[in-house]
Amino acid sequence: MIVMTELYDIFNTIIDEFSLKGTLASIYPLSSGNINDTYIMTTDDDGFERQYIVQRINHLVFKNPNEVAENVCKVTDHIEHKLRESGADDIRRRVVKYYLRKNGEHYYVTPDGNYWRAFSCVYDATSADFADIPILRETGLAFGEFQKNLLDFPADTLYETIPDFHNTKKRYDDLKKAAAENKSNRLDTVREEYDYLLSMEKEACVLCEMSEKGELPHRVVHNDTKCNNVMFDTETGKHLAVIDLDTVMSGLVAYDFGDAVRFAANPGGEDNKVLSKVYLDLDYYSAFAEGFVSEVKGEMTEKELETLPDGVLAVTLELAARFLTDYLNGDVYFKCKVPHHNLIRTKAQIQLAKDVFGKMPELRKRLADILDEKS
Numbered sequence: 126m127i128v129m130t131e132l133y134d135i136f137n138t139i140i141d142e143f144s145l146k147g148t149l150a151s152i153y154p155l156s157s158g159n160i161n162d163t164y165i166m167t168t169d170d171d172g173f174e175r176q177y178i179v180q181r182i183n184h185l186v187f188k189n190p191n192e193v194a195e196n197v198c199k200v201t202d203h204i205e206h207k208l209r210e211s212g213a214d215d216i217r218r219r220v221v222k223y224y225l226r227k228n229g230e231h232y233y234v235t236p237d238g239n240y241w242r243a244f245s246c247v248y249d250a251t252s253a254d255f256a257d258i259p260i261l262r263e264t265g266l267a268f269g270e271f272q273k274n275l276l277d278f279p280a281d282t283l284y285e286t287i288p289d290f291h292n293t294k295k296r297y298d299d300l301k302k303a304a305a306e307n308k309s310n311r312l313d314t315v316r317e318e319y320d321y322l323l324s325m326e327k328e329a330c331v332l333c334e335m336s337e338k339g340e341l342p343h344r345v346v347h348n349d350t351k352c353n354n355v356m357f358d359t360e361t362g363k364h365l366a367v368i369d370l371d372t373v374m375s376g377l378v379a380y381d382f383g384d385a386v387r388f389a390a391n392p393g394g395e396d397n398k399v400l401s402k403v404y405l406d407l408d409y410y411s412a413f414a415e416g417f418v419s420e421v422k423g424e425m426t427e428k429e430l431e432t433l434p435d436g437v438l439a440v441t442l443e444l445a446a447r448f449l450t451d452y453l454n455g456d457v458y459f460k461c462k463v464p465h466h467n468l469i470r471t472k473a474q475i476q477l478a479k480d481v482f483g484k485m486p487e488l489r490k491r492l493a494d495i496l497d498e499k500s
């Protein structure tokens with residue numbers, strides 16, 4: 126816990142180190158999660174109020190914070206350049222700016238080893254913790270536009286800050302290894318789930334196979350495509366900027382699409398014990414897809430667009446495999462808030478995967494209709 130006086134000292138140093146404008150007026154905590162502690166800082170710049178986002182990052186999660194920062198800077202600089210090129214207005218609210226220290230470094234590191242950084246604030250804007258259909262459409266537009274602005278960015282120049290993040294084959298290998306080792310002695314209790322996941326290995330790995338054969342291009346993927354990582358205009362609800370770019374890497378666009386749908390279009394949530402509440406809401410799916418596709422249609426390959434629904438299934442199976450792996454390994458990776466949390470999560474993701482699998486023809490049909498409409 127950082128006491129307020131300490132915080133004021135740190136923020137005053139940050140203003141100086143990152144050459145931010147004005148003098149410290151107030152600090153307001155926005156969120157405190159696993160990864161970041163986020164604050165909105167207001168400064169008084171000769172009577173003019175300025176706002177900045179200041180974050181303390183969990184450098185234990187990201188083993189190489191400088192590579193993370195370089196990825197974020199490259200991507201946001203490129204988006205800013207594209208926005209300027211296209212004559213967009215309100216650019217300060219359409220993309221975040223990562224401030225550098227006077228010495229060119231990305232972080233201010235306190236003597237006790239905490240990493241702090243500063244961003245421009247997307248002002249008069251809010252993120253959304255829960256999605257409804259209009260929010261999902263806007264979220265789709267935001268991530269579609271993100272893709273569009275990065276189409277000509279050389280994705281493979283980004284650092285792979287989390288190796289094999291969406292390497293579904295590797296995730297399945299990890300699951301098999303965990304079952305073989307059976308460290309927690311739980312394998313007998315999860316046979317049904319384990320057998321189901323193995324029976325779906327081909328479907329789960331279809332995108333990895335295509336990627337290996339060179340059939341799908343590598344794009345810049347965000348890797349955390351949730352609506353709380355999009356800022357919306359407080360008044361109009363329209364999307365402004367995509368934030369939380371720490372996991373940007375090279376990858377397949379279907380995983381970004383799939384993860385957004387997996388997370389937001391399941392009304393039951395990620396760890397609901399009541400499995401009847403876990404399903405894919407097709408109207409939510411359509412809303413996200415409409416937004417997303419309207420931005421990228423004609424810009425991506427046909428095959429890439431066709432495989433978007435496969436991403437929903439792949440990412441759901443992959444996450445189920447990761448939860449089950451952790452359960453078999455004795456809950457060493459994901460934080461467990463209730464007993465057998467990883468098993469509850471596994472069952473919910475399997476339930477969702479089964480529902481998605483049954484609805485694949487409808488997902489494909491709806492996507493094809495959206496693609497037709499937009500042509």
Ligand SMILES: Nc1ncnc2c1ncn2[C@@H]1O[C@H](COP(=O)(O)OP(=O)(O)OP(=O)(O)O)[C@@H](O)[C@H]1O
Pocket residue numbers: 155156157158159160161162163178221244245246247248251252353354356368369370
């Ligand atoms: N540049 C910004 N402008 C305005 N608000 C922001 C900005 N960056 C972050 N926020 C707000 O702070 C919240 C948390 O920030 P962010 O998404 O970067 O952190 P996180 O990694 O999701 O953190 P956590 O671990 O708390 O979930 C966002 O959902 C958003 O409401």
Ligand SMILES: [Mg+2]
Pocket residue numbers: 353354369
């Ligand atoms: Mg976030």
